């Protein structure tokens with residue numbers, strides 16, 4: 429299905445340029461993401477978390493970066509959603525502009541003994557690093573390997589404080605929450621956007637993961653609405669575009685990123701009367717993409733699941749729907765379920781795998797990680813939803829990989 433611009437096809441043929449990855453920067457044309465050859469691009473991949481306590485991408489105590497990326501490649505995927513915390517950038521500012529080294533990062537998060545021994549394992553697997561390597565140099569090395577293996581990066585601001593996400597009482601739910609300072613967020617987005625200008629395969633940046641209603645903060649809860657959303661989303665999107673005019677900018681909605689409905693339907697952003705306007709993003713209106721998450725894992729109805737995704741915002745892919753006012757490409761940047769050998773046969777898994785290829789611009793499964801350096805104060809915590817097993821040495825559920833995931837990747841990427 430790849431449609432090459434005629435001149436590109438000719439040049440490819442005459443000059444033998446068979447491999448021109450990455451065809452960036454992408455632009456948006458209606459519901460499509462389009463590359464520099466004029467082809468419609470679809471994305472299919474997974475989430476590689478890097479936003480938790482250590483603020484270093486997970487798994488490196490078990491495998492080399494090259495091995496992990498090769499495993500992703502073996503699934504046929506072409507994108508990784510790489511997550512980070514704003515706290516990482518706050519620490520850089522607090523440290524006179526210098527990033528924290530790996531020794532400090534691991535010892536601060538895991539304690540002296542475990543931090544030292546886990547870091548020793550990271551360095552044994554990844555001997556290009558030392559204890560004084562900086563965290564962002566690890567991000568850079570991962571991105572470089574992804575680029576080498578022709579995989580795009582979607583850089584995602586997952587949370588402000590570096591820790592597991594997300595709940596209504598974790599202090600990171602909404603602008604102004606105890607650990608979610610709006611100014612630091614804008615500064616962090618701008619910093620990462622500028623930093624990522626050196627990443628040859630950066631396709632997109634999402635500005636905030638899973639905005640949600642604070643459950644334990646009355647004052648902030650009073651501002652949880654679409655009007656506030658629009659105020660801050662413009663600030664964040666502007667910061668990303670100012671730092672990196674080439675990247676796509678991904679907007680996410682309310683209620684754990686399950687709805688963008690008033691944006692897509694052009695309704696008033698309540699309690700205000702303003703509506704979403706591409707003109708408010710004039711300099712980069714052709715860079716805007718929306719993302720949705722879905723964890724309705726207990727569903728027993730595929731039509732219901734598809735309906736909630738459609739009404740939540742996936743109808744932005746359908747300009748012919750009379751209620752679609754603002755057309756965007758839509759990415760499902762998170763969905764996932766237990767990798768236990770049987771859940772992949774259920775309605776949720778099979779319905780999404782069948783629906784996403786034709787009804788979205790792409791998707792990213794949660795998550796690649798088979799375990800975390802530390803999650804919710806448990807070190808070396810197992811991730812039962814991880815594609816990898818605990819020590820990142822094999823897939824946890826081969827049935828999912830072979831019967832559902834790979835076919836869905838192939839159906840998406842053609």
Ligand SMILES: *[C@@H]1O[C@H](CO)[C@@H](O)[C@H](O)[C@H]1NC(C)=O
Nearest residue numbers: 538539541542805806807808
């Ligand atoms: C250190 O690591 C060991 C082995 O993973 C674990 O049992 C222990 O709880 C960790 N220590 C702390 C303080 O979490």
